[in-house]
Amino acid sequence: MYIIVTIADLIQISPQDFEKRSAQAIEDNINLKYADKVIHRVGLCVALYDILQTSEGLIGHGTGIVNVNVDFRMIVFRPFKGEILTGKILSSSDMGIRISMGFFDDIFVPAPGMLFEPAKHHLTEDGERVWVWETAPDNLLYFDVNEVVKFRVEAETWTDLSPEKQPAPGEEVEVYRRSPYEITASMQLSGLGPAFWWREPDEEEAAEEGEEEADGGAEDMNGDAVDVMDEGV
Structure with missing residues (x-):
């Protein structure tokens, strides 16, 4: 999912x-850039990994800016084809499902071609449209929004976002820019799909017991706090 990339650049x-x-000033400006x-x-690019080499700083005439040639390594997010990742369903449309990993939202699952068959775009009781895997006429499994899912990387799409031509005065331009990096999954x-689909019965019981213990622990803590307060009174 992550790789280390060596970069040489002029840092100001x-x-x-x-x-x-x-060193701190160079690191901060690399991360900023x-x-x-x-x-x-x-x-x-996620964050700076380390600095390999730096040149002597040269002060620009009249600006006071110091220019330093730096060789450094960056931590870069770029999953390989076939890698299994985890994310959350961000949104759903008749074209497919968009997934977010928190720091990266441009993951798209085309539907129904990249979902379990047969998959349909279904209208829920709440009026939301979600994709559904119909395993049987009476058994519908939903790809709900905000559900934690596992997905497989199938392809990547790069878009070179070169500077756009400035419109003429009074000219209306439709603004639409694609993401520079998109993943098809x-x-x-x-x-x-949703992680809870594949959870074993023992795992479900353990999860439920863990939630009950957490709730009980919270009640005990609240009870102890009340007892202490009563003794103090």
Whole structure:
């Protein structure tokens, strides 16, 4: 899911960062420039891994900005084809299901082609449309929004977002920009889809017992607190 990528770049340090140690100022500016950014055909940069080499800083004429050539390594999110990942269903449409991993939302499962067969777009009692796996006429398994799911990476799509041409004065332009990095996924193999579908009976009982113990523990703690307060009175 994560890879280490070596990058060489010119990092600029502004006078406001001169009070920091040199290494810290370089690290902060690398993260500011790269973290949460997509490098075309490389992946989504997560954070700096380490700094390999730096040059001497050169101060720009009239600006006070220090320019440093830096070789460094970044932690990059780029899962491989066939990898199984976990996320939450973000939304559902007649085209498919969008999944989020918290830090990355551009994961799409085309439907019904990449879901269990037969899959249908179903209207729930709450008026929401969700995809449903119909294992039998009376047995419907729902891909509910916010449900934790496992999915398989099938393909990746890169879009080069070059600077757009500025519209002429008074010209109306429809604004639509694709994500620079998108993942196409599937949920049509055993073990994929909502995690609770594949939970063993023993695991379900253990989960329920854990919830009951947590609730009981909370009640006991509340009770002890009341007793202490009563004694104090």
